Amino acid sequence: MAEVLVYVDHVDGAVRKPTLELLTLARRVGEPVAVALGAGAEATAAVLAEHGAVKVLTADAPEFAEYLVVPKVDALQAAYEAVSPAAVLVPSSAEGKEIAARLAVRIGSGIITDAVDLEAGDEGPVATQSAFAASFTTKSRVSKGTPVITVKPNSAAVEAAPAAGTVEALTVSFGALATGTKITGRTPRESTGRPELTEAAIVVSGGRGVNGAENFHVIEELADSLGAAVGASRAAVDAGWYPHSNQVGQTGKSVSPQLYIASGISGAIQHRAGMQTSKTIVAINKDAEAPIFDLVDYGVVGDLFAVVPQLTEQIKVRKG
Numbered sequence: 001m002a003e004v005l006v007y008v009d010h011v012d013g014a015v016r017k018p019t020l021e022l023l024t025l026a027r028r029v030g031e032p033v034a035v036a037l038g039a040g041a042e043a044t045a046a047v048l049a050e051h052g053a054v055k056v057l058t059a060d061a062p063e064f065a066e067y068l069v070v071p072k073v074d075a076l077q078a079a080y081e082a083v084s085p086a087a088v089l090v091p092s093s094a095e096g097k098e099i100a101a102r103l104a105v106r107i108g109s110g111i112i113t114d115a116v117d118l119e120a121g122d123e124g125p126v127a128t129q130s131a132f133a134a135s136f137t138t139k140s141r142v143s144k145g146t147p148v149i150t151v152k153p154n155s156a157a158v159e160a161a162p163a164a165g166t167v168e169a170l171t172v173s174f175g176a177l178a179t180g181t182k183i184t185g186r187t188p189r190e191s192t193g194r195p196e197l198t199e200a201a202i203v204v205s206g207g208r209g210v211n212g213a214e215n216f217h218v219i220e221e222l223a224d225s226l227g228a229a230v231g232a233s234r235a236a237v238d239a240g241w242y243p244h245s246n247q248v249g250q251t252g253k254s255v256s257p258q259l260y261i262a263s264g265i266s267g268a269i270q271h272r273a274g275m276q277t278s279k280t281i282v283a284i285n286k287d288a289e290a291p292i293f294d295l296v297d298y299g300v301v302g303d304l305f306a307v308v309p310q311l312t313e314q315i316k317v318r319k320g
Helices: 017-026 042-050 062-066 070-083 094-107 217-226 234-238 304-319
Strands: 003-007 031-037 055-059 087-091 111-119 126-131 136-140 148-151 166-169 202-206 229-232 259-263 280-285 298-301
Touching: 003 017, 003 070, 003 094, 017 031, 017 042, 017 087, 017 148, 031 042, 031 070, 042 055, 055 070, 062 070, 070 094, 087 094, 094 111, 094 148, 202 217, 217 229, 217 259, 217 304, 259 304, 280 304
Parallel strands: 003 031, 003 087, 031 055, 055 166, 087 148, 111 148, 202 229, 202 259, 259 280, 280 298
Antiparallel strands: 111 126, 126 136
């Protein structure tokens, strides 16, 4: 069976969930070969093997930490040349999509971004995408070269499938462009104790109806009762009520959780573009004519300040 390269997203050896999802999808079209780069790369091997990686190619060098993107592209290209894979899978983060795009240009291949599913086809992997603000579902395949495909988080259930996970050192030669953009400083992100927005299984978002930063605690309390991430509409972010890093929508982050709860969000197309692929959508809005209700699985017409606290309380009671 052909091998499939999977780019590993990890933090000091702790593998992030989207990578495990990629391994699950990769097994549908070939044998996963993981590429782990940077500090802690070898420490990823056990988890990657547990989830189907037949090999783990590792490399560490100061360039991965000191410079942006290009050193990782150099390494992924080296892995591509060593393996000659049937496809290359990369998580659909901002960095992941840039890495994938640069690799596709270098190897002369087509690229598919933000896939939500992957299956084997007679002429290569077939990717499912949500297009035009999730108004259409399309199936696409790359017709030239080795497919490079980025996959949105929460597109597949993580499935364990133990494999050899043989660790091999990857030899990387960095090109002249690798040191073009230097990282001059880092500021640790403040931990909220909540899951990463794009990876969360449940997302609770607030919009214009929250009516102020001082009221967002209502949204946060519901999210915390569910172990969810907190999102915000563009209107709420533009008003300065919540950080831009939490914005869901066309100019923010795209999410695809199992459950999405929209509170006080009208459902403009800009917001829908970032959450329409959620598996189950619940809306709470006092305007019965709000566009969001055309999209939802369950809708509650009511004042969020009356509905959300009651929902939070019931969840706490039922969780014991």
